[in-house]
Amino acid sequence: MAGQSHSPTRSHPDGDPAAADDQPADSSMLKPAAQLTLMRYLQDLPDADIPPSPVQPRYHTGRLPNNKAGDGKPRLLLMGQRRSGKSSISSVVFHKLPPSETLYLETTTRIKKESMHSFMDFQVWDFPGHLDYFDPAFDVDNIFDEIGALIWVIDAQDEYLDAIVRLNATILNLHQTYPNINVEVFVHKVDGLSDDFRNEVIQDITQRVMDELSDNGYENAPVSFYSTSIYDHSIFDAFSKVIQKLIPQLPTLEALLDSLIRNCHIEKAYLFDVLSKIYIATDTSPTDIGSYEICSDYIDVVVDVSEIYGWDRGDDEAQAGNNENAINDAESLITLEKKSNNYLYLREINKYLALICLMGDDSPADKKPLIDYNVGVFQEALAQVFPRGEK
Numbered sequence: 001m002a003g004q005s006h007s008p009t010r011s012h013p014d015g016d017p018a019a020a021d022d023q024p025a026d027s028s029m030l031k032p033a034a035q036l037t038l039m040r041y042l043q044d045l046p047d048a049d050i051p052p053s054p055v056q057p058r059y060h061t062g063r064l065p066n067n068k069a070g071d072g073k074p075r076l077l078l079m080g081q082r083r084s085g086k087s088s089i090s091s092v093v094f095h096k097l098p099p100s101e102t103l104y105l106e107t108t109t110r111i112k113k114e115s116m117h118s119f120m121d122f123q124v125w126d127f128p129g130h131l132d133y134f135d136p137a138f139d140v141d142n143i144f145d146e147i148g149a150l151i152w153v154i155d156a157q158d159e160y161l162d163a164i165v166r167l168n169a170t171i172l173n174l175h176q177t178y179p180n181i182n183v184e185v186f187v188h189k190v191d192g193l194s195d196d197f198r199n200e201v202i203q204d205i206t207q208r209v210m211d212e213l214s215d216n217g218y219e220n221a222p223v224s225f226y227s228t229s230i231y232d233h234s235i236f237d238a239f240s241k242v243i244q245k246l247i248p249q250l251p252t253l254e255a256l257l258d259s260l261i262r263n264c265h266i267e268k269a270y271l272f273d274v275l276s277k278i279y280i281a282t283d284t285s286p287t288d289i290g291s292y293e294i295c296s297d298y299i300d301v302v303v304d305v306s307e308i309y310g311w312d313r314g315d316d317e318a319q320a321g322n323n324e325n326a327i328n329d330a331e332s333l334i335t336l337e338k339k340s341n342n343y344l345y346l347r348e349i350n351k352y353l354a355l356i357c358l359m360g361d362d363s364p365a366d367k368k369p370l371i372d373y374n375v376g377v378f379q380e381a382l383a384q385v386f387p388r389g390e391k
């Protein structure tokens, strides 16, 4: 899955800067073999309007902010100053563009919309840095009505005071009409900063944003800050946390993972969207970026191996899952890998998601039947709570 490139910019024939450029994500980028067991569909916007599943999720305990249509297709808006790294983020996370190739990305000239069809449908809108969204020529409601999260990218290597002024103006502007918008600030390009300076910059930005908002009468604004870079796992980690806020079933998923790790003495469990490597849930024990990195690298290995040794699963084989005598999980990938004293366990859960566990020392390989059984139970529960990825 590495090495896929994608040019995210495209000029609009009528040259109207306000015209949005509906650009479908390129499904041809997926190698055929990778579609065998680990799939995600990137579809055209018109095709992405799939009717809701007839099986309603049973346990909705979260909420989807500002999704007035209630169609479960939240929108992620990428905004920020010119050259702050918005298109790079979208290309690296959703199109597997190698980070070094973002150097050649052209500047975005109009709103670029992409529809992602995966464990849930969502849209990513990449805004040109120079755009004034509150210009009367823009239909502000059309932009912000279905918003799931506003991701504001600030270049930490550059002078950032102007970016903060624009960010605060945007938050204050939106606050009256859309009080529940999650604002996610990516303090980006931190790879170029020393550890100390990085912390200083993040603290400074956080302080300035929150102080200015409270000076304007907006106390405890729902703004979160992340330090990110496309050159390491931090951008995936940040995106995972942003997306998790949009999953209504998150508390249930966490409770299921908690129960699984307790019963199998698992150290840490992640539920990953395989091709984007965003984790949509983890258990509630403390998370560190190190364990995310291990799991994420492991997915790369598994996908690479499946590209070489996988085979195309025909309809007959897929239907064999309905046959009592057939092995339902024949196509699931179950691997154990020795990693220092601990094991990593990966199991395909449905066509979008994989469960990856860092196994504790008291969960040796000879307990695998027990682990398999419990993961099977987890898989069944997940199918009820989150029916989306069922075959």
Ligand SMILES: Nc1nc2c(ncn2[C@@H]2O[C@H](COP(=O)(O)OP(=O)(O)OP(=O)(O)O)[C@@H](O)[C@H]2O)c(=O)[nH]1
Pocket: 080, 081, 082, 083, 084, 085, 086, 087, 088, 089, 099, 101, 102, 103, 104, 105, 106, 107, 108, 109, 127, 128, 129, 130, 188, 189, 190, 191, 192, 228, 229, 230, 231
């Ligand atoms: N060092 C570093 N450079 C980055 C990072 N992310 C993006 N860049 C670089 O920043 C430059 C601008 O990136 P773009 O993605 O085009 O920025 P943009 O915000 O989409 O720019 P506009 O389209 O003009 O609004 C490119 O040269 C990227 O290689 C990062 O995490 N670290």
